[in-house]
Amino acid sequence: MWNPAIETMSRENLRELQLKRLQETVALAYDKVPHYREKFDQAGLKPQDVKSLDDLARLPFTVKTDLRDHYPFGLFAAPLKDIVRVHASSGTTGKPIVVGYTRGDIATWAEVMARTIGMVNTTSEDVVQVAYGYGLFTGGLGLHYGAENIGATVVPISGGNTKRQIMLMQDFGSTVLCCTPSYALFITEVFLESGIPRESLKLRAGLFGAEPWSDAMRRDIEEKLKIDAVDIYGLTEVIGPGVASECLCKEGLHICEDHFIPEIIDPETGAVLPPGKPGELVFTTITKKGFPVLRYRTRDITLLMDEPCACGRTHIRMARVMGRSDDMLIIRGVNVFPSQIESVLLSISHTEPHYLIVVDREKALDTLEVWIEVSEELFRDEVRGLEQLERRIHDEIESVLGISVKVKLVEPKTIQRSEGKAKRVIDKRDLVKQ
């Protein structure tokens, strides 16, 4: 355990700490972020109205469009001179949503990430292979800083080039692998096909997250790769990975409650639901200074478990994410909104073309296809013209989403309509039920 004093602190002391930090954060947001001040004023609230943790439920929600509307830096609570890092995640249209970290926030992140990586008893003796993407995406750098904080040897290999991943895993003696679960499965399959003996690897554990997966997939990876595989959870808007992570009991993810207060709400009414009831997960950050968020609606559906855990940690657990309360897709760990693809198509065609997003998984890797019905407006009598159209749609979607896509031009009426409205997404992966 990375930080036993905090991770096993009594619920009573934890709640006391949470209230103090919540009050500080609410005051900070109210003082420094006009958006929060407006929302509070509209609701007739003052920061001083937060007298107990129960008062959290009186505060207005923050939603993704609030982040988009204040692109890029409008919700920062610190001046740019105090912001040492920005990260970004998919917005619902062409623009990403941007978050900023002060030096203190980066330290907080390294702390919660060390707890996450510590879930599999990682020490300075370990070699941690970070196969999450590095860059604006929070995965790579989040895991990186956490592993360095522990003092482990970090291999910042980033994603892709699977044969090289396996070669370095052998040569460097990597003991902990960090990546998306689908990429872990892909690495596993390539490794098994290679015929390299298992004894040549020192790998013992994997920290897998950034996309939904199932217990069946966990068992598959654990059996084939002979490691412990745990689920890790986070989102850029809150801090990145490090928000919650499974201990080796593998029965839910402990939330770092001294930094993030979770709530489960009814996505329709907004009412707070008790532990054990599934609903939408909402987070309030209580220590971040650069980008505090109050009651941020994650759109992830899960439930909270307040029973004590056998590992001794007292922080509440969340179940694996069971689904979404919006239409967001996670493809190769990247958040994709159908509306992002729609905005590209609308920029190319004056009328909205009929399109279909087909997501599948081939050999453990997600594939994304966008089918577009060729309307008379889009149709060209020359092959070159249609190929140019295909290429343009392809390039613009890739530049907005940041992941590769296959564009397919199809005949009219290929895409099924139900009640006059086309079904926009077919996800063949069946991620959480398998």
Place this chain on the structure above:
Amino acid sequence: MAVKQISVFLENKSGRLAAVTKLLAEKQVNIRALSIADTSDFGILRLIVDDPDKAHKALKEGGFTVSATDVLAVAVPDTPGGLAPALAVLEEAGVNIEYLYAFVAQRADMAMVLFKVNDTERAAAALIKAGFGVPGPAEVYSI
């Protein structure tokens, strides 16, 4: 001089061409010439028919993506080297050829070639001046 060609977007999968020809047969539309340009995923079917307006309407109603394009029909001698002088005339006139294909049927010793060019009028004038037969729509549709 321009002849109306009907172009249809087709996905590269079995039965699509048959669907077009079946539909046109039902509407009593006679196909005079056809050509397909294809890629691995899709194709463009180009048709010269006896009644382009009727074909256009029928295909559109049948759910196909259709467009009408002006092309030029040129009669060239059906002998070795028959096409080369026509191409030379177009090159001389600075006309770019997008694509061309030939008629299924032919008249006596003449072959009929269809040209899609970037400037139909200039191409027609140059060809006529050089002595080539450039039949008009009525003649072409009824070949």
